[in-house]
Amino acid sequence: MRVCTLKIAALLSFFLVLTLSGMSYGQNTSVTATVDKNSLTLEDSLQLSIVIKGTQNSPPPQLPSLPDFRVTSAGTSSSTQYINTQRSVSITYNYRLTPMSTGTILIGPAKVQISGKKYSTQPITVEVQKSSNRATITNKAAFVEATLSSNKAYLGEQLVYTFRLFHRVDAKNLNLQLPFNKSWFSKEELGEPKTYIKIVNGLQYHVQELSIALFPLKKGLVEVPSAIIELDLYHRSQNRSGRDPFNQIFRDPFFSRGVQAEHKVLRSQPLSIDVLPLPDRAPKGFKNLIGQFKIVAELGKKDLDVGDTTTLTVTVSGKGNVRDISFDEPDLKNQFKIYPDKPEFKQTVHNNQIRGEKVFKFALVPLEAGRKTLPEFSLPYFDSEAAQYHIAKTQPIFLNINPSSAKEELNLVQSRQQEMPLTNPEIETLGTDILPIYTELDKFQSDNVSSFAFLGAGFGSPVVLFIISAFLMKRQNRMKYDVAYYRRRNAYKNANQRLKQMSEHSDSKEFARELSEILREYIGDKLNLQGKAITAEEVQVRMKESNYEIQQAEETRKLLEKCETLQYAPMTQGSTKQLLGESENLIKVLEKQS
Amino acid sequence: MKHSNITSLVLFILLTLSTSLSAGASDYLNDIVRANAYYAEKQYAESAQVYESLIKEGTKNGYIHYNLGNAYIRMGKTGPAILNYIHAQEWIPRNENLAANLKFAIQQTRDKIEPPPPGTLNVLFFWVNDFNINELVYFAIAINFIFWITLILWMKFPVLKVTRNALLCVLLLSFVSIGVKIKNESDFKLGVVLAEHVDVKSGRAVDAITLFQLHEGALVTVTDRHHDWLEVHLNDEQKGWVPQKSLGT
Known part of the structure; x- marks a missing residue:
């Protein structure tokens, strides 16, 4: 009884599942596209939702080409509903579209293939307008601005690009894209972004400020395009009181129910800058230093003995690209040994201006006594504020070198050895760059992969050479040890030679005898027999045994018999030639058969 | 008469062929000189364009890729520069300037990802990465030639048996090296x-x-x-x- 009940329950369940699944399969498939807004500004983004009804197992739709938008995925959602036993399923693919240009933009049909059938959505037209102007921006929840420290600069002069985000509500998920063309500028960070509060037209804004030092690399009018920041603004509803102590703890929008998020794309105004070339007539030794610099030289001991060590310290400080400054060793040949130390560099950023100090140290060991003068160090630079070249110089330094005592000379040697690790100059990397291009034309021969013909010849020809050599060597060996083979190989050659010599014979009997002998010896060589001893009939028999054609064997016999007959009967000159011709032809035919 | 006509025709074809070949080679070298001149004049975009056109025509040369990489570096395009240095490495793998410039270019990137370390097969066949495919093929052809000649001599002079066996090993190794190189270039x-x-x-x-x-x-x-x-x-x-x-x- 219990088993029977279970069977009925299982059967009912089966039918229920079948019915439900049949209902779901019976549902029509449709694909639609919707947007949350069809009129927006460059500051906004819209959500494109593609809803596929009737299935939840469809592949993602293929979006149309959208060059006027930046497209990011905003996730998928699926739903299942039962209404009056009717089951409906759907899946929604969401995309966030951020406009990149203004005007009327057509979002073409998205396509999706479900169970082999293709579906398309209807096209949607949206209107994108410019953002509000600057006057109304200040009333907004957030706006941005970008400024340059100057709209004119010399090549290599430091500029400060400042980007500021003003916001009155919480701003999260900031994604900033600063616009820089690497071929026009090199840039350097100016520390962490600053945060402060600023009153704009009576409204209090939180300001986040990011500054970057830019160094123009090319002259001309350059446009710095808009900086773009994407962010989410969280607007709080005013009626929710902030007196609740928990409200202070859970100020994060995540915990607040009265918070509305708004995705925004803010663009700063594009800026332009005129990059001026450096004036002509740069002083000798000018190394593209731009800014204001000071240089000071100090000497540790000014009164010392030969072999003693003193330190010359040259300090360069100022505003600009101090890091790039370098000095050659002072020209003190034969007067001092010089051990340059690794320069020390310190950089500070003050009021968005890069300042730096670089200290060069040279250990000097005097080699001869007397009153000496250290030459001045000069640093040519271009003062961008005064728009002219300057040369910063140190003062000459005088020092007195005393002769050393013997004891001290000894110390000099020891001292040098001990000081080696300290004074051993460490090579400083002052800059890095790529190594130059190749210009030698012989290097530009094409390296195309070798053709099959070349590879075939390269790998195949030695094999062919080997096969030929092996064959020849084998034949040579056989000729040496196999008499029958040797005779067979040389039969034709020997017979031919003798036949050629015979043409001059005048005695017909002797001619016939010798011709008979040549033929029999040829056959003898070919069949490895004693040629001279065999008769014409034997020749025929042996030839047949050796698979010569019957006709050729018979012809040979007849020719031999003819020769024998003619040995005893007179012969004319014409018949001698005819017989010789017959013999030559016969040997040729037999040679072909063998 | 007929014979002399055929000879004239053959000579004409050979002459035309050699002229067109030398003209093609001359155009190619002119392009190289032009691209190098653009580079020297700091017209890097124009220089890169000429190098790119040569590569599109099917020219395979490590130094063109190297120079193109330099042009891209000067243009501030680190990605294409690294790509061309990597392509150059296929043809001039032992070039020190190339290694230095590739390192420099990688230092310019934000992610600073170095080329992946060699796999087990490449550790075993450590020499494969130091040669391009053509060099490996030429080496194999040379060894192949020497081996078969030695084989012929060995038939005459059996004392060469050890040399024959050693050469056979080297030949097999050179074939495997080519295989590893091809596998590297297709898989890796x-x-x-x-x-x-x-x-x-x-x-x-x-x-x-x-x-x-x-x-x-x-x-x-x-x-x-x-x-x-x-x-x-x-x-x-x-x-x-x-x-x-x-x-x-």
Whole structure:
């Protein structure tokens, strides 16, 4: 009884599942596209939702080409509903579209293939307008601005690009894209972004400020395009009181129910800058230093003995690209040994201006006594504020070198050895760059992969050479040890030679005898027999045994018999030639058969 | 008469062929000189354009890729520069300037990803990466020739048996080296991110989860290709799919 009940329950369940699944399969498939807004500004983004009804197992739709938008995925959602036993399923693919240009933009049909059938959505037209102007921006929840420290600069002069985000509500998920063309500028960070509060037209804004030092690399009018920041603004509803102590703890929008998020794309105004070339007539030794610099030289001991060590310290400080400054060793040949130390560099950023100090140290060991003068160090630079070249110089330094005592000379040697690790100059990397291009034309021969013909010849020809050599060597060996083979190989050659010599014979009997002998010896060589001893009939028999054609064997016999007959009967000159011709032809035919 | 006509025709064809070949070679060298001159005049975009056109015509030369990489570096395009240095390495793998410039270019990238370390096969056949495919083939041809000549001599002089066996080993090794090289070039494909940044996705779809982001010039290993998507591999834990157009291979 219990088993029977279970069977009925299982059967009912089966039918229920079948019915439900049949209902779901019976549902029509449709694909639609919707947007949350069809009129927006460059500051906004819209959500494109593609809803596929009737299935939840469809592949993602293929979006149309959208060059006027930046497209990011905003996730998928699926739903299942039962209404009056009717089951409906759907899946929604969401995309966030951020406009990149203004005007009327057509979002073409998205396509999706479900169970082999293709579906398309209807096209949607949206209107994108410019953002509000600057006057109304200040009333907004957030706006941005970008400024340059100057709209004119010399090549290599430091500029400060400042980007500021003003916001009155919480701003999260900031994604900033600063616009820089690497071929026009090199840039350097100016520390962490600053945060402060600023009153704009009576409204209090939180300001986040990011500054970057830019160094123009090319002259001309350059446009710095808009900086773009994407962010989410969280607007709080005013009626929710902030007196609740928990409200202070859970100020994060995540915990607040009265918070509305708004995705925004803010663009700063594009800026332009005129990059001026450096004036002509740069002083000798000018190394593209731009800014204001000071240089000071100090000497540790000014009164010392030969072999003693003193330190010359040259300090360069100022505003600009101090890091790039370098000095050659002072020209003190034969007067001092010089051990340059690794320069020390310190950089500070003050009021968005890069300042730096670089200290060069040279250990000097005097080699001869007397009153000496250290030459001045000069640093040519271009003062961008005064728009002219300057040369910063140190003062000459005088020092007195005393002769050393013997004891001290000894110390000099020891001292040098001990000081080696300290004074051993460490090579400083002052800059890095790529190594130059190749210009030698012989290097530009094409390296195309070798053709099959070349590879075939390269790998195949030695094999062919080997096969030929092996064959020849084998034949040579056989000729040496196999008499029958040797005779067979040389039969034709020997017979031919003798036949050629015979043409001059005048005695017909002797001619016939010798011709008979040549033929029999040829056959003898070919069949490895004693040629001279065999008769014409034997020749025929042996030839047949050796698979010569019957006709050729018979012809040979007849020719031999003819020769024998003619040995005893007179012969004319014409018949001698005819017989010789017959013999030559016969040997040729037999040679072909063998 | 007939014979002399055929001779004239053959001579004419040979002359035309040699003239067209030398004209083609001359045009090619003129282009090289022109590209180098543009570079010297700091017209890097024009220089790169000429080098690119030579490569598109099917020219395979490591030094063209090297010079093109330099032009891109000067233009501030680190991604294409690294890609061309990598291509140059296929042909001039022992060039020290190339290694230095590639290192420099990688230092300019945000991700600073060095080329992946060699696999076990490459450690065993450590010399393979120091030679290009042509050099390995020429070496094999030379050894092949010497081996067969030795084999012929060995038939005459059996004392050469040891030499024959040693040469056979070297020949087999050179064939295996070519095989390893071909396998490396087909399986182990390096890719360079050319876009400013690219999202590496968990699947081949725009809405797949973004696993991590790579920036221009990042070096990755391409392990699979599916229509317009490439599977990239940084290490055992970091791999995913990127659109094909964002990567240069």
